[in-house]
Amino acid sequence: MSQPILLTVDDDPAVSRSVARDLRRRYGKDYRIIRADSGADALDALREIKLRGDAVAAILADYRMPQMDGIVFLEKAMDLFPNARRALLTAYADTDAAIQAINVVDVDHYLLKPWDPPEEKLYPVVDALVETWRAVGERPVDEIKLIGHRYSSPSFHLRDFLARNAVPYRWYSVDDDEGRRILEAADAAPHDIPVLVTPGGTVLRQPSGPELADAVGLSTRPTQEFYDLIVIGGGPAGLGAAVYGASEGLRTVIVERKATGGQAGTSSRIENYLGFPDGVSGAQLTDRARRQALKFGAEVLTARDVVGLEARGSARVVMFGDGTEISAHSVVLASGVTYRALEAPGVAELAGRGVYYGSAATEAPECKGEHVYIVGGANSAGQAAVFFSKHAADVTILVRGQSLEASMSHYLIEQIAGIGNIHVRTRTTVVEAHGDDHLERLTLCENGGATETVPTGHLFIFIGAAPRTDWLGTEIQRDDHGFVRTGPDLLTDGGPPPGWPLDRDPHYLESSIPGVFVAGDVRAASVKRVASAVGEGAMAVTLVHRYLEEQ
Structure with a gap:
């Protein structure tokens, strides 16, 4: 297979040559650098590349071009190469307009011209683009088929599960001819929907969460029985704890009931998170955090329902709904919150x-x-x-x-x-x-x-939201709304809570069980923001280290 392509588009020939020169200097050994002087020429080049079967890793397009500006071009380019990463080149005077326009196309970055020195301003951005592209890739996708009904709640939940976990699939309605043909081939009937067919031909009728996760290749079983740190919940707080825990050498596992990202993962665009001036979708942010945790060696278990947590001597034991359990020296509870139900007839x-x-x-x-x-x-x-x-x-x-x-x-x-x-x-x-x-x-x-x-x-x-903490035993103290009390909130009459076994007060994020820490929205009096949740997850790991040193 030929080298993947980095495409740059700018109507100013001098700028176009300059960008191509800087890209070739850094990436020329591993990528083919192609430049175009207009959006129309670039689209012609992309069509030819598509016909040849080559891959495009990243596209850098100038914002202000005649006939077709960078936003319009990138939107058309996405139809040809949806997995190619995208960056916008813009002058300082056009920054506000470019950021506003970025909402139209899911652009990964924008770059200000000039980008000298490229080692500081260009290459880190392109490095991030190609790293993300390698993770997503342009490889053929094994097609999972999902057959269901548009107005079926179980069908919706399966579609949502697959989408939230970034599992590619093709949707077929049972009302369409092709959907009925697939059902017939699978020896299934309309009353069996939703039906999932794996690339290998395995047929699942009305699969449960764990069955679905296993079928599509998500990890559901721990590789060890004992860890240094179990993180319950895969939202920003849990991912923050996993990244810092695993990067600091703790044997770390995340346990998530549905999909990493939590409520933040469903946000279409978060624009006030530090370091993303043009905004970032919740799915992008949490996917990067998940890959970062995996890179450092953390395990991620999906579709596992935690039903109990208790202390057994120095071990902290997490129990699952299927009767199995895992243990660790410490736990970070970051299970987040769920949306409150709208109480109205018919809802x-x-x-x-x-x-x-x-x-x-x-x-x-x-x-x-x-x-x-x-x-x-x-x-x-x-x-x-x-x-x-x-x-x-x-x-x-x-x-x-x-x-x-x-x-x-x-x-x-x-x-x-x-x-x-x-x-x-x-x-x-x-x-x-x-x-x-x-x-x-x-x-x-x-x-x-x-x-x-x-x-x-x-x-x-x-x-609004309510914590899902009804599965916790009475040993974990909660407030009247179900949020978990930690640190100073546990103190009574200036001393530790009743039953506290240690001769010190609970650490700031520590619950009423020593070694069980709490981070993010599930914690009483927490700030309900993504940045604070990530910070609490990182802080919890610092306190985990302190706790482990005391043992």
């Missing part, structure tokens, strides 16, 4: 059939030309509104309060105000959801007065 019955908790990005194509409703006034709701505004005809945010200012970041409020097809209705609640097989209408109540029924097939709910 529960239509969950997964037009009513969704979280952004449910797999539903975006189904929203084309539709009117979408989003319930919630915090950042997650705002990010979802911006995301769905690119697919739906109209997006309406329903807020129970008087404004967004009390709960949403200022940058996001301004962004929403500038998008014409997003509307905000304050002091408005959903009082009922209607539909037979799927959501068809919502009844809304404004200002506690008259009601209004509106047609819609999509409702996305972001109304």
